[in-house]
Each structure stands twice: as structure tokens, then as C-alpha cells.
Amino acid sequence: MRARHCMIVLLLGCNITFSLGFLDVVVAVASYVFDKLFKTDGLLPFNRTRLQADFDKSLYGQHIVSDVVPKSVSFFMTDKNPNKPLVLSFHGTAGTGKNHVAKIIARNVYKKGEKSKHVHTFISQFHFPHQENVHMYSAQLKQWIHGNVSSFPRSMFIFDEMDKMHPELIDIIKPFLDYNYNVDGVSFHTAIFIFLSNAGGNVIVDLALDFWRKGKSREELRMNSSKLETKISKDIFNGNSGFLHSSLIDHHLIDHFVPFLPLELKHVRQCVLAEMEHLEIPKNDDLADKVAQDMPYFPDEERIFAVKGCKSVRQKLVMHADE
Numbered sequence: 263m264r265a266r267h268c269m270i271v272l273l274l275g276c277n278i279t280f281s282l283g284f285l286d287v288v289v290a291v292a293s294y295v296f297d298k299l300f301k302t303d304g305l306l307p308f309n310r311t312r313l314q315a316d317f318d319k320s321l322y323g324q325h326i327v328s329d330v331v332p333k334s335v336s337f338f339m340t341d342k343n344p345n346k347p348l349v350l351s352f353h354g355t356a357g358t359g360k361n362h363v364a365k366i367i368a369r370n371v372y373k374k375g376e377k378s379k380h381v382h383t384f385i386s387q388f389h390f391p392h393q394e395n396v397h398m399y400s401a402q403l404k405q406w407i408h409g410n411v412s413s414f415p416r417s418m419f420i421f422d423e424m425d426k427m428h429p430e431l432i433d434i435i436k437p438f439l440d441y442n443y444n445v446d447g448v449s450f451h452t453a454i455f456i457f458l459s460n461a462g463g464n465v466i467v468d469l470a471l472d473f474w475r476k477g478k479s480r481e482e483l484r485m486n487s488s489k490l491e492t493k494i495s496k497d498i499f500n501g502n503s504g505f506l507h508s509s510l511i512d513h514h515l516i517d518h519f520v521p522f523l524p525l526e527l528k529h530v531r532q533c534v535l536a537e538m539e540h541l542e543i544p545k546n547d548d549l550a551d552k553v554a555q556d557m558p559y560f561p562d563e564e565r566i567f568a569v570k571g572c573k574s575v576r577q578k579l580v581m582h583a584d585e
């Protein structure tokens with residue numbers, strides 16, 4: 263009898279010991295059925311209104327991103343026959359929300375959000391640290407993308423620190439992004455690729471600073487203001503990044519170069535209030551002011567933009583909340 267219980271549980275893929283009793287088996291079966299019925303790791307029914315509302319609620323100071331990204335994701339998700347995967351490249355200085363936005367997209371596409379097994383995140387210096395192993399990484403990456411898309415076409419791949427990635431690895435990704443690319447019957451057209459980098463951040467900061475000094479409103483900044491998108495792609499191409507030596511940009515496979523603007527004090531303050539809510543600290547406007555003002559800003563004289571964006575706001579808040 264006991265062996266049969268163990269067999270059932272083994273079939274269900276659970277880790278067991280042979281000391282399992284009947285009750286353990288019932289619990290294991292119940293939790294398996296619950297997982298299957300209620301927690302399957304699949305797609306959420308897509309809802310463009312919910313996506314836009316999430317951007318409006320959770321992203322601060324990034325009106326260009328809040329306009330471009332939900333539109334392009336919605337268009338892609340509702341296109342019954344896309345001719346290429348969605349490829350977005352996020353650019354901006356530290357802590358401006360690039361990872362945060364990738365997570366917002368994930369939680370609007372997958373039931374388990376960023377924790378879904380269909381969301382694959384690679385951080386170049388962490389996952390591909392040794393230059394001498396680049397051939398091995400390339401082969402593994404190629405196999406990983408191919409294998410995952412063949413078993414789940416709507417897979418998402420996030421590449422962080424893209425500017426630090428070896429050109430050979432970028433070139434491995436390139437064919438997957440292309441129009442009509444098909445390998446062994448696997449199409450990549452419904453997959454999502456998101457690249458994150460600080461490359462182009464200086465171009466964005468210079469333009470935002472220029473607007474501020476001319477007394478123009480930040481909201482007047484658009485994707486095509488002073489050809490911002492073109493400037494970013496040129497800057498990446500001319501800079502000393504992995505992008506430069508790869509064939510990604512000159513093949514026009516990136517759908518949008520999305521600029522993340524440097525954050526101002528009022529946006530950092532919004533991040534502090536969001537962290538208060540997250541940490542269940544009662545809302546306190548004075549404390550929010552104090553924490554936001556305690557962050558470093560640049561340029562030295564005007565102190566307009568947050569050096570670290572909203573990064574480490576939580577740590578600062580915890581320190582001040584304890585005072």
C-alpha cells in the first residue's frame with residue numbers, strides 16, 4: 263500500500279521519502295490538483311486597458327515610456343500573425359525604471375509575472391562572465407532560446423547590461439529577431455526580447471537638461487524631439503559597447519529604442535511613497551520629503567536629476583524611518 267502511495271506521488275513529480283503515509287499522499291495530490299487548476303504558469307488573457315493602467319499607476323516620470331511601451335506591447339500581443347518578434351531596447355541612466363518596466367510587462371503577460379518560467383533573464387556579467395568561454399556561452403544561449411521558444415512560443419527574454427555583452431553573443435541572438443526566421447519548424451515571431459542598458463543614457467540626460475535650462479516642460483520631450491531615438495541608436499553604435507561590433511543595429515531589428523529620462527526629486531518622492539506602502543509604513547509626507555532630499559542629485563549646481571534614480575530608495579527610507 264505504502265509503495266503504491268509513493269508511486270502516485272513520484273508520478274506527480276514530488277520529492278518524497280518512503281515514510282509517506284496516506285495523509286501525506288492526499289495532501290500532495292490536493293496541492294498538485296490546486297497547482298494545475300489555479301496556478302498554471304501560462305499566459306494571462308491579454309488586456310490592454312489593464313496594461314496601460316499598470317503603467318499609469320506604477321511608473322513615475324517616464325511619459326515617453328508610458329506612451330510607447332504599452333502601445334507596442336498591446337499591438338504585438340493582439341496581432342494574430344506578427345512577422346517578427348517584439349524587440350524593445352531600453353536606455354537610460356541608473357535606477358530610472360528599465361528593469362521595473364520589464365517586470366510590469368511580464369506581470370501583464372504571464373500569470374506568474376516575472377517569476378514565470380517563460381521569462382528568461384540574462385545579466386551579461388553574471389551569466390557570461392568569462393570572455394574565454396564565449397563560444398560555449400553562444401552555443402548554450404542559442405540552444406536555450408530555441409528550446410524554450412519551441413516549447414512555449416510566447417517566451418520572454420530579458421538581456422540586462424546589454425552594452426557589456428560580447429558581440430558574438432549579440433550576434434547569436436540576432437537571427438531570432440529577424441523577419442521570417444524559422445529553424446526546424448520553430449518560428450520566433452511571438453517571442454518578446456527586451457534589452458536593457460545604460461548606453462545612450464548621456465544623450466538622454468543632455469537633452470533633458472537642455473529642455474530644463476530652456477524652461478521647457480519635461481512632458482514636451484518626445485521620442486522624436488531632436489531626433490532622440492536616432493541619436494540614441496547612433497550613440498550606441500558609435501560608443502564602445504558590445505552593440506558596436508554586433509550586426510544588431512544596422513539590420514534594423516530593434517523595434518523601438520526607448521529613452522528613460524533621468525528622474526527628478528518629485529519622482530523620487532513618489533518612489534519613497536510607493537516603498538512606504540510596500541513596507542507597510544504609514545504614509546508620511548514629511549518623511550518622504552526627507553528621504554527624497556537625502557538622495558544625491560546632479561549637476562552639482564542645479565541638483566535637478568537623481569544620480570541613482572529610485573535605486574536604493576528603500577534602504578534610505580528604512581534608515582530614516584528608524585530615526
Ligand SMILES: Nc1ncnc2c1ncn2[C@@H]1O[C@H](COP(=O)(O)OP(=O)(O)OP(=O)(O)O)[C@@H](O)[C@H]1O
Pocket residue numbers: 320321322323324354355356357358359360361362363458459460525533571572573574
Ligand atoms: N520611473 C520609475 N517609476 C517607479 N519606480 C521606479 C522608477 N525607476 C525606478 N523605480 C524603482 O527603483 C527600483 C530600481 O529601478 P530599476 O532596477 O528598474 O532601474 P534600472 O533603470 O533598471 O537601473 P540600472 O540601469 O542600474 O539597472 C525599481 O525596482 C523600482 O522600484
